[in-house]
Amino acid sequence: MDNREVLVDIKNLRTFFYTEDGVVPAVDGIDLTIHRGEVVGLVGESGCGKSVTALSIMRLIPVPPGKIIEGEIFFHEEDLLKKNEEEMRAIRGDKISMIFQEPMTSLNPVYTIGDQISEAITLHQKIDSAEAKKRTVEMIHLVGIPEPERRFGQYPHEMSGGMRQRVMIAMALSSNPELLISDEATTALDVTIQAQILDLMRGLQKKLGMAILIITHNLAVVAEMAETIAIAYAGKIVENASAKEIFKSPRHPYTYGLLTSIPKFTEKKTNEPLPAIEGMVPSPYHMPKGCRFNPRCPFVTEKCREEEPEIVELTPGHLVRCFHPIES
Amino acid sequence: MAEKAIEAKKKGQKSSEDYTYVGMVFHRLTRHKLAMVGAFMLIFILLFVFVGPLIWRADPNAQIEGLGGLFNPASRAHPLGTDDYGRDVLARMFFGGRISLFIGFISAISSTLAGAFVGLVAGYYGGWADNILMRFTDAMLSIPTFPLLIALASVLGKGVWQIILVIVLFGWMTDARLVRGLVLSLKEQEYVEAARAIGASANRIMWRHLFPNTLAVLIVSTTIGIGGAIIYEASISFLGFGVQAPFASWGNMLQNAQQFIWNSPRLIIYPGLAIFMTVLGFNFFGDGLRDAIDPKLKL
Amino acid sequence: MRDYIIRRVLGMIPLILIVMIVSFGIFSLVPNPFAALIENPRIKKADIQRLIKAWGFDLPWYLRFFKWFSGVIRGDWGPSLLYPGSTARDVISRALPVTVRLMGIEFLVSIAIALPIGIISAVKQYSVTDYVVTVISFLGMSMPTFWFGLLMMMLFSVVLKRPSGMPLLPAGGIITPGLEEAPFWAKLGDRAQYLVMPVVVLAFSSLGGYARYMRSSMLEVIRQDYIRTARAKGVPERSVIYKHALRNAMIPIVTLIALSVPGIVGGAAITETIFNIPGMGSLIIQAETKADYPTAMIGLMLSSVLVIAFNLVADIVYAWVDPRIKYS
Numbered sequence: 001m002d003n004r005e006v007l008v009d010i011k012n013l014r015t016f017f018y019t020e021d022g023v024v025p026a027v028d029g030i031d032l033t034i035h036r037g038e039v040v041g042l043v044g045e046s047g048c049g050k051s052v053t054a055l056s057i058m059r060l061i062p063v064p065p066g067k068i069i070e071g072e073i074f075f076h077e078e079d080l081l082k083k084n085e086e087e088m089r090a091i092r093g094d095k096i097s098m099i100f101q102e103p104m105t106s107l108n109p110v111y112t113i114g115d116q117i118s119e120a121i122t123l124h125q126k127i128d129s130a131e132a133k134k135r136t137v138e139m140i141h142l143v144g145i146p147e148p149e150r151r152f153g154q155y156p157h158e159m160s161g162g163m164r165q166r167v168m169i170a171m172a173l174s175s176n177p178e179l180l181i182s183d184e185a186t187t188a189l190d191v192t193i194q195a196q197i198l199d200l201m202r203g204l205q206k207k208l209g210m211a212i213l214i215i216t217h218n219l220a221v222v223a224e225m226a227e228t229i230a231i232a233y234a235g236k237i238v239e240n241a242s243a244k245e246i247f248k249s250p251r252h253p254y255t256y257g258l259l260t261s262i263p264k265f266t267e268k269k270t271n272e273p274l275p276a277i278e279g280m281v282p283s284p285y286h287m288p289k290g291c292r293f294n295p296r297c298p299f300v301t302e303k304c305r306e307e308e309p310e311i312v313e314l315t316p317g318h319l320v321r322c323f324h325p326i327e328s
Numbered sequence: 329m330a331e332k333a334i335e336a337k338k339k340g341q342k343s344s345e346d347y348t349y350v351g352m353v354f355h356r357l358t359r360h361k362l363a364m365v366g367a368f369m370l371i372f373i374l375l376f377v378f379v380g381p382l383i384w385r386a387d388p389n390a391q392i393e394g395l396g397g398l399f400n401p402a403s404r405a406h407p408l409g410t411d412d413y414g415r416d417v418l419a420r421m422f423f424g425g426r427i428s429l430f431i432g433f434i435s436a437i438s439s440t441l442a443g444a445f446v447g448l449v450a451g452y453y454g455g456w457a458d459n460i461l462m463r464f465t466d467a468m469l470s471i472p473t474f475p476l477l478i479a480l481a482s483v484l485g486k487g488v489w490q491i492i493l494v495i496v497l498f499g500w501m502t503d504a505r506l507v508r509g510l511v512l513s514l515k516e517q518e519y520v521e522a523a524r525a526i527g528a529s530a531n532r533i534m535w536r537h538l539f540p541n542t543l544a545v546l547i548v549s550t551t552i553g554i555g556g557a558i559i560y561e562a563s564i565s566f567l568g569f570g571v572q573a574p575f576a577s578w579g580n581m582l583q584n585a586q587q588f589i590w591n592s593p594r595l596i597i598y599p600g601l602a603i604f605m606t607v608l609g610f611n612f613f614g615d616g617l618r619d620a621i622d623p624k625l626k627l
Numbered sequence: 628m629r630d631y632i633i634r635r636v637l638g639m640i641p642l643i644l645i646v647m648i649v650s651f652g653i654f655s656l657v658p659n660p661f662a663a664l665i666e667n668p669r670i671k672k673a674d675i676q677r678l679i680k681a682w683g684f685d686l687p688w689y690l691r692f693f694k695w696f697s698g699v700i701r702g703d704w705g706p707s708l709l710y711p712g713s714t715a716r717d718v719i720s721r722a723l724p725v726t727v728r729l730m731g732i733e734f735l736v737s738i739a740i741a742l743p744i745g746i747i748s749a750v751k752q753y754s755v756t757d758y759v760v761t762v763i764s765f766l767g768m769s770m771p772t773f774w775f776g777l778l779m780m781m782l783f784s785v786v787l788k789r790p791s792g793m794p795l796l797p798a799g800g801i802i803t804p805g806l807e808e809a810p811f812w813a814k815l816g817d818r819a820q821y822l823v824m825p826v827v828v829l830a831f832s833s834l835g836g837y838a839r840y841m842r843s844s845m846l847e848v849i850r851q852d853y854i855r856t857a858r859a860k861g862v863p864e865r866s867v868i869y870k871h872a873l874r875n876a877m878i879p880i881v882t883l884i885a886l887s888v889p890g891i892v893g894g895a896a897i898t899e900t901i902f903n904i905p906g907m908g909s910l911i912i913q914a915e916t917k918a919d920y921p922t923a924m925i926g927l928m929l930s931s932v933l934v935i936a937f938n939l940v941a942d943i944v945y946a947w948v949d950p951r952i953k954y955s
Contacts, residue, residue, distance in 0.1 A: 020359075060858055085864075093861035100859075105852040109951055110874050120860045157951045171860065362761070467645035470934040472889075474896050475911045475927055476653070482915050483656045559771050563897055566773055567912065582774060586901075593781050600774030608769040615765075 004035040006074075007178060007211050008057065013071035015049075015056045018064065024284040026052040026066075028235035031311065034179065039205060039212045041222030041243070043258075044232035045281055050215045053232075054181045057213075058098055059088045094124040097172035101184040103164035107156035113167045114140075114152030117174060124175045139170040144200055162193035166200065173204060180205075181213045186221060198224060219258060223247065231255050234282055234292040237311065241318035251314060251325035253297045291323070299324055356620035363616020369609030373602070377425035386419035389574050399592045411581075411595055412588060421598060424576035428603070431488060431561045431577070435495035436553035440546050442496060443503025448534050448542075450504070451511025462508070469501050477560060481569035491570045495560050503549055510542050544621045551614035555607035562603050578603050628946070635939050646931040647699075651692055654920045699928070705921035709914060715922045718910065719929070723892070725801060726899070726906030730891040732822060733829040738884065741834040745841025746876075750868055752846065760838060767835030776828045776901045783824060797821055799903030825902045829895050840883060844876040851875075878949050885941035889933040 015027040027049040034040050042050045055061050056068055059080060073080040075096070080088070092098075100106050108116060117136045122129065133152070140148035143166040156164055165185060172180055182201065186194040202225060205212055214225055222229050222243065230240040231254065239252040250256045257277035279296035282288055288295055294304040303323055311321045357363055384407070391414045400410040408417035450461040477494050484490045514520065515538070523533050558578075564570040565579030566586075573580070578599040585595035698705065704715040748760040784794035797803075801821050806814060848854065849872050857871045858864075896908035903909075907926060914923035946952040 058859060060855065089861045089863060091861070092859055098859045100852060100856065102852055106856045108853040108857065108871055108875070110878075110949065111871075119862070123861050155950045168856070171856075362765075463641060464645065466938075467642045467649070467931075470642065470646055470931045470938070471649065471927065472930045472934070475908075475915065475923075475930070478896070478912055478915050479653050479923060479927065483653055555769060562771055563773065566897065567900070568916065582771075582777075586777065589777060589781055590785060593785070596774070596777050596781065600771060600777070603771050604769060604774065607771070608765060611765055611769050 004037060006033060007036045007038075007076065008032075008034040008213075009072075009074040010053070010057070011072045011074070013053065013056055013068070013073065015052050015061060015066060015068045017066045022285040025235050025287065026284065027056060030071075030232070030235070030237050032230055032237065032240075034211050034213060036178070037205075037209050037211055038228060039214065039226050041226030041229040042213060042215045042232060043217065043219060043222055043229060045217055047234075047281055047284065048232040049235040050232050051183050054098060054183050054213065054215055057181065058092055058096065059083075060092075060098075090124070093120050093172070093177075094175045095177055096179045096181065097175075097177040098181040098183060099165070099168045099172050099185045101187050103161045103168060103188065106168060107164055109156055112153050112155055113159070113164075114154075117167065117171045120171045120174045135174065136170075139174050140167070142173075142204070143167070143170045144196075145170075161189055162196065165189060165193075165197055169197075169200065169204070173208065173210070176208060177210055179211045179213065181215070183215045184217070187216065187218070194221075201225070219262060231258070234287065235284075236292065236321065237319075238293065238321045239319065240311075245315075245318050251318065251320045252322050253299055253326060254293050256326055257296075257298075291321075299326075353620045357616055360616035360619055362612045363620070366609045366612025366614075366616065369605055370613060373425070373606050373609065374429075377422055377429060380422045381419070384418060384422075386416040388415060388419040388423045388576055391415055399588070401594070408598060409592075409594055412584065412592075417595065417598060420576040420581060421578075421602060424578045424581055424599065425602060425606075427488065427571055427575065427577045428558055428561055428579065429606070431491055431495075431571075432554045432558035432606075435492045435499065435557040435561075436550050438492070439496040439499035439557075440503045440550045440553060443500035443505075444507045444539070444542060444546055446500065446504040447507025447509075448511055448538060451508040452515065452530065452534050452538065458508070461504070465501050465504050468498070471498075473498050474563070477564060478567060478569065481564055486569050486572050488571060491561055491564055494564070495557050499553065499557070503546065503553075506545060506549060507542050510545060511538055514538055514541055548614055548618045548621065551610055551617060555610035555614070558603060558607055558610075632939070632943065635942070639935050639939065642935050643932055646935070647696065647928055648692070650924045650927045650931070651695060654924055655688055655691075695924075699925070704925045707922055708919035709910075709917055709922060715919075715925055718922060719907070719925065722905055722907045722910040725904060726908060727891060729822065729825060729899070729904060729906060730829070730895070733826045733833070734887070734891055736826060737830040737834045737837060740830070741837035742841050742880070745838040746845055746868075746873065748838065749842045749845030749849065749876075757842075760842070764835035764838045767831045767833070768839075770832060772828055772832050772895065773897045773901055775831065776824070776898055779824045779828060780901070796824055799901075801904055821902075825895075825898055825904060829898055837880075837883070841876070841880055844879050845872065848872045848876040878945065881948050882941045882945045885937055885944050886934075888940075889930060889937045892930060892933050 010030060010032040013027050013030045014025070017024040017026055030049065030053055032040070032042070032053070042053065044050050052061070052066075057073055057080065059068075061068060068081060071081065075091070080091070083091075107113065114133070114136055117139055118129065118132045121127070121132045121135050125132075127135070137148045137152060140151055145151055145163060145166055151159075156167070159167070168185070180201075186197050189197060198221065201212065204210075212225070214222060216222060226243050228241070229243050229246045230237050231246070231252065232238070233254050239246065239250065239255045241251075246255060247259065250259055254277070257275070260275045261277065263274055277296055278298075282292060282295070288305075290303075290305045290307055291297070291300075291309055294300045297304065301324065307323075309321050309323050311319050314320050314325060386406075398410060398412060398414050400406055400414075402409050406416050406418065408421065411417055411420065446461055446465070450458040450465075476498060480494045480497065481490060484494065520533060520537060523537055528537075561570060561577065562579030562582065565577050566583040568583065571577035571580050573584075581599040582596065582603075585592070585599070588595055695705075702716070704719070707713045707715045707718040710718055744760050748757045751757055780798050783796040784798040787795040789795055797820060799821075801818065802814070803817050806817050809817070849868075854867060854872055857867050862871065892907060896912045898904075899906045899909035900912060907930075911923055911926040914920070914926060
């Protein structure tokens with residue numbers, strides 16, 4: 001059990017999108033807990049609701065067409081969903097920060113990166129611009145960009161993707177937030193840069209002690225970084241356990257499928273095809289009845305087609321949403 | 329509340345995955361408010377102009393004898409009154425409309441096709457052909473259309489076909505640019521490479537593969553172009569070129585009415601209103617069409 | 628950058644040449660340009676002969692072109708046939724300021740209204756305001772200017788009258804006869820009443836286009852990732868719109884404005900004609916209808932050269948305003 005203080009506690013979050021073509025239940029009953037200083041991974045395929053969860057925490061869901069229709073998101077005992085816009089603005093960038101997937105388009109092209117980082121600082125801290133500039137240069141240095149003073153006056157288009165992502169991290173961490181949400185921050189980078197950025201994040205986490213919510217579809221990323229992993233599918237969490245547990249003994253058929261579909265270089269070479277999970281992610285407009293994974297599940301039973309399973313704690317700290325979880 | 333929405337979905341409402349392409353476009357179009365307003369306006373105008381004369385039979389060129397027949401206000405004999413020659417205004421509106429619409433339609437389609445042709449060739453072949461064609465297009469675009477239209481009109485003489493020619497001569501450029509840009513981006517796509525790999529000729533690639541993909545954009549451009557062409561026609565006729573008496577076009581009716589602004593303002597209102605509504609209808613509809621065809625562009 | 632400008636200026640030359648050829652070519656199509664003059668009993672045959680020689684009409688067309696061309700370059704724009712006794716240059720220099728004044732004011736009014744409503748319309752997309760602005764834009768763009776002009780004349784000159792019995796607004800002209808030598812302020816007030824209707828007519832037509840353009844540019848920018856980043860930083864919404872978004876949205880607008888400037892000189896031919904304003908637009912039309920081809924050709928050419936020149940200005944302004952653009 002985790003002894004650390006609970007930082008963020010998401011209870012039964014439901015965020016829906018009302019579009020011309022119908023209702024999309026992007027997040028349909030998600031529970032998630034993040035402790036102080038904990039690194040939590042949120043893993044799933046595209047469309048499973050993980051980004052929407054992050055945006056819901058930040059209250060950045062575009063309304064319309066989106067709407068958080070149910071749930072509570074507790075940050076230090078206070079429900080973020082009950083706060084007004086002023087209060088949320090004070091929290092964004094200060095207590096909870098977020099970095100996004102596309103470094104190439106996530107920075108404003110007409111302002112220097114120095115200005116953009118300083119802006120994050122002066123918004124939340126009462127210091128003058130000279131002091132802010134100093135802090136900015138420190139931050140640029142902290143994220144591993146050489147020649148920070150020169151870089152201060154550069155524009156985003158003068159930097160590579162990896163460097164821009166470092167700038168984003170500098171911006172996000174400039175006010176020492178308690179939680180950093182990383183939404184597929186390394187997905188758009190190539191592998192070597194990815195590794196660098198992950199190293200950077202790990203180092204900064206040790207140094208600054210903030211909690212990180214890593215959202216990704218890449219199990220390798222969470223294997224390196226996360227202490228706890230939550231697996232999402234079709235808007236719900238289907239498994240939640242420590243990283244070690246997930247990789248050693250996955251209990252949900254989906255998690256199991258994900259893990260076995262990763263090619264392993266240490267095993268003997270066989271001529272068998274790589275196992276893949278059959279079928280496709282359901283269309284949000286046509287969710288299957290019963291357990292949402294049932295059309296693709298190799299262990300499906302009649303019950304799975306009729307009823308939706310609830311989340312159950314199989315062993316301490318290991319939660320699964322399935323009627324017949326795999327034996328450990 | 330959300331449960332209710334999901335229930336409604338289950339009852340069989342279709343979603344985007346269930347339609348064909350044309351069906352989708354039509355579906356989106358019918359839900360676009362302004363486009364539907366435009367469509368109604370156009371249907372009304374078309375009915376007015378084509379069906380009208382069948383209901384109200386009057387000769388647009390028949391002049392009433394005597395001064396008493398001039399500038400009559402609305403009456404049972406003449407629902408829109410008479411003009412300065414004693415002619416029935418309503419009838420002139422019908423036939424003037426036909427001519428204006430005809431000119432607008434033909435000019436718009438022709439200039440779109442001409443422009444598309446230039447754009448296709450320039451975009452597909454690239455190199456010096458592209459260079460020369462685009463230089464020429466740019467030069468033509470630099471010349472202010474209106475004075476040039478008048479210039480050409482004065483040189484070519486007056487009449488319906490002259491106007492069409494003139495409008496096409498100075499209208500093809502926008503479509504040329506549009507199509508060229510489109511072709512440049514389409515050219516890089518795989519199906520073009522595939523076609524070339526199986527030995528398709530340049531001609532075939534251009535017409536059979538690239539052109540159909542530009543159709544959507546061209547249709548929108550034509551629709552909006554009709555509105556523009558009608559205004560051009562009206563302007564040219566307004567200045568005395570274009571459609572000549574005794575034939576009516578909405579443009580020359582306006583021109584004629586100008587001098588009677590003090591005593592018979594009705595004569596100004598009717599043709600102008602007709603032009604206005606027609607152009608507005610085409611613009612609304614064309615805009616909605618654009619949104620329906622590519623909602624990602626929807627702004 | 629300097630090299631780029633030089634290259635562009637050089638590139639302008641063939642364009643201008645083509646324009647001159649086209650201008651010249653069109654009027655060469657006229658079978659006998661001097662027909663009107665010959666019929667005019669007040670002009671002596673000898674003078675006509677002189678004109679024919681001076682204009683090179685005794686030469687084949689290619690030589691004639693060079694003759695005209697060299698004259699134009701030297702500043703000799705030929706005689707004015709509309710106003711015998713004056714040169715085309717005089718006539719044009721009299722008409723030009725009138726048009727610039729009218730169109731300049733119209734332009735400023737148009738932009739001053741269109742840009743703000745475009746911005747508001749984008750920020751409040753789909754609201755009633757947006758709807759109203761969109762409809763007004765369409766009305767403006769679809770309205771035949773001459774009809775609108777005539778309607779306004781009907782309303783303000785025929786129907787509405789001042790207590791003295793005079794029309795509320797004068798139906799044409801630019802200044803009350805007799806006031807040409809009046810002091811500046813009196814003249815200003817007098818001029819203003821003549822400008823009201825034409826400016827309203829022209830501004831109404833053009834503001835629709837600008838407003839829609841501003842709106843779509845703004846909407847495009849607001850959707851960008853960097854706007855989401857700004858919000859995630861905790862930037863107040865007002866700053867998000869006016870600092871982050873607007874600065875980017877204005878880039879294409881600025882070039883649009885630069886490209887619209889030549890229109891100021893070209894003038895609105897029909898509106899000038901209706902309201903009896905002796906500007907460039909109506910001058911060109913008159914020149915064309917009354918067969919003053921020298922003046923017409925020059926007028927056409929001037930407007931075109933301005934368009935070409937301002938295309939270059941637009942590109943330079945674009946590079947100045949957008950840090951991403953670098954012309955080498």
